[in-house]
C-alpha cells in the first residue's frame with residue numbers, strides 16, 4: 001500500500017475518525033487543521049537552529065503526513081545501497097538502536113528491506129532514543145503495527161525519552177546487543193549542544209561490537225546537518241571502516257512514484273496545495289560504516 005495512504009489511515013485511527021473523504025467530514029476537518037500546523041512546522045525548521053514544535057499533537061500529525069513517506073523512501077534507498085554491500089542481516093534476530101526516531105520511517109524502510117533481502121531475519125528489536133519518545137510512540141505503533149505482509153520480521157520496540165546531548169541515555173541502552181545504529185534526519189536539530197551529542201554518539205560507536213553497522217543520513221540542503229555529518233565522520237574515522245565516507249558527494253533520490261499514492265483527500269482538504277507541495281526529491285548525504 002502506498003505510504004501516504006498508510007500514514008493517513010494511521011492518522012484516522014489516532015483521531016478516532018473514519019477514512020471519509022466527503023467535503024466537511026470529520027477527517028477532512030482534521031486534515032485542513034493539520035495542514036495549517038504543517039506551515040507552523042515548516043517555520044520551526046526554517047529558524048537558524050530549528051525548533052520544530054513536536055510537543056504539539058497537530059504538528060506531529062503534520063510531520064507524519066508530510067514527511068513519513070519521503071523519509072521512508074530516503075531510508076529505503078540508502079538501505080538498498082548497503083544491501084548490495086551485504087552489510088545487514090545474517091542472523092535470525094537483528095538489534096537496532098535508533099537515535100531521534102520520531103515516528104520511525106527508517107524502521108518501516110528497514111523492515112521491508114529485511115523482508116525482501118534478508119529473510120533469515122525473523123525478529124527485529126528496536127531501542128529508540130528521542131526527546132519526544134512518549135509523544136511519538138503512539139504514531140510509531142499506528143504506522144508499524146500493520147505489517148505490509150506476513151513474511152516480514154516481527155517487531156518489538158523500546159521507546160526511551162532522552163536528550164542525546166545528555167549522556168545518561170548511553171547507560172539505558174543495551175548497546176552490546178546492537179548490530180545497527182541508525183540516525184536519520186535529526187542532525188540539524190542540534191544547536192550549541194552538538195559537541196556534547198557528538199561525544200556521546202562516538203561513545204556509543206566505541207562500545208559497539210565488531211561488525212556493527214552505523215548509518216547516519218540527512219538532507220543535503222541543510223548546511224548545519226551536512227556540517228555535523230562531516231564533523232561526526234571525522235570523529236568516527238578510527239572506529240569505522242567506511243562504506244560511504246562523509247566527504248562523498250550527495251545523492252539525489254528520485255521519488256516520483258510517491259506522488260501517485262497521495263490520497264485525493266489530502267489535496268481537496270487543502271493539506272497539500274500548489275503552495276504546499278509534497279516532497280518529490282531528496283538530495284541526501286549519508287555516512288555508513290562498519291565497526292572495526
Ligand SMILES: C[S@@+](CC[C@H](N)C(=O)[O-])C[C@H]1O[C@@H](n2cnc3c(N)ncnc32)[C@H](O)[C@@H]1O
Pocket residue numbers: 054067068071099100101102103104105106129130131132136162163164165183184185186189190197
Ligand atoms: C526530523 S525528526 C526525524 C525523525 C525520523 N528519524 C525521520 O527520519 O523521520 C527529528 C527527531 O529527532 C529528535 N531529536 C532532535 N534533537 C534531539 C535530541 N537532542 N535528543 C533526542 N532526540 C532529538 C526529535 O524529537 C525528532 O523526533
